[in-house]
Amino acid sequence: MIPSSQTGEPGSITRPVLDNSDDASADVSAILHESQIMEILQRLDQELIGLKAVKTRIREIAALLLVDRLRRSLELMARPPSLHMSFTGGPGTGKTTVAMRMATILHRLNYVRKGHLVAVTRDDLVGQYIGHTAPKTKEVIKRSMGGVLFIDEAYYLYRQENERDYGQEAIEILLQVMENQREDLVVILAGYKDRMESFFQSNPGISSRIAHHLDFPDYSLDELLAIAQLMLAEQMYRFSPEALKAFEAYLKRRMHMPRFSNARSVRNALDRARLRQANRLVARGGRLSKLDLMTIEAEDILASRIFTENIPDEEQQPALSQDTSIV
């Protein structure tokens, strides 16, 4: 639906192609500089720990869009690639963060026109009575045009046990838009891996329209520590050396407990450590140096409930961690 006046001169097809000789050239570095895409990719590398496969795929997509732009400047026609994606992975593995970056990257490369991210869940798409779903879904789609539509926990759209569930209607409208209005918006579906898998199995139409399936693996202990230090640095805090060891011990225990959600758990743990640090400083009284205000000590972390509660089978932890890495 982009008018021809935006993508090129109207009637460019009838115009005789003059510079179609094979030695016409385009400048990669100029377009790299203009779109500032390297800067974004570098920030992505620095600010997101781990996620090798995801980063590689983003680089590939960026490269493809760049090459497409160069090709277009030499009047080599190509249809815009389909960029609908699915992000699968556990809680707190960075799906939303990457989606937000993706919107910026696609905007810089002129794939989407505005580059905003609209994050929705089932509630925003599916209505409560007959005839309610279609306008609701269309409303969301209209809102996200020119940007990225991020559907979190997309598998809730489809309820296997209820044939008359209105989610099916939302899926059908989405399918239509994903196919026909590819230039207008990019759809990203996100959710836990196993449930997304069965969602795709029962909706093959959606799966086949998604070109990029990106998997976000759980973070390793080292990556989680790096994430923690990055989060602290962003808020002008830091660990004392002992605190770092204590936090490592904390993570080792926390990782094997139920409801561990990767980076999100790290953030919550850090927030609680800040609370305890503040409490400790207030109780101590007197003059505080800048260093005191910045440093999180081991005791702020060791006071956590996790160290006082008995974890069963603590001796078997190494074996247990091997198990989870296989699963």
Added chain:
Amino acid sequence: MAFHLTQGTFSFLPPLTDDEIYLQVEYCLDNGWPINIEFTDDPHPRNAYWDMWGMPMFDVKDAAAILYEINQCRRTNPHHYIRVGAYDRGKGRQTLALSFIVNRPIHDPGFALSRQEVHDRTIKYTLHSYATDRPKGERFL
């Protein structure tokens, strides 16, 4: 020359193409003016109450979405006048910043000038749309 309704911006120009409408709408959105769509089959210049096509689109950021709604409205009301309004909520304005017609009936017979003789042989003039002689929904067919 056939009758051509002249209300709103651009109405003395030939009807805008979809590409031109897109660019105008984009200009409105870039200025932060929310768009609404209205339609009527009573084009009298003093008829301020056109029917609204859905809610004003406050949170739409892209012109493609507006054009989609315009086309939906055209499909439902092919024999109506449809106009797009852009509301400027900025301080000091708080009014329509831009309003233009995006759809016209194929044939509009236009307006009649009717005269009424009142006291002292004074003549009062008024406009009357031929189309409104027919009931609502059956005009411009």
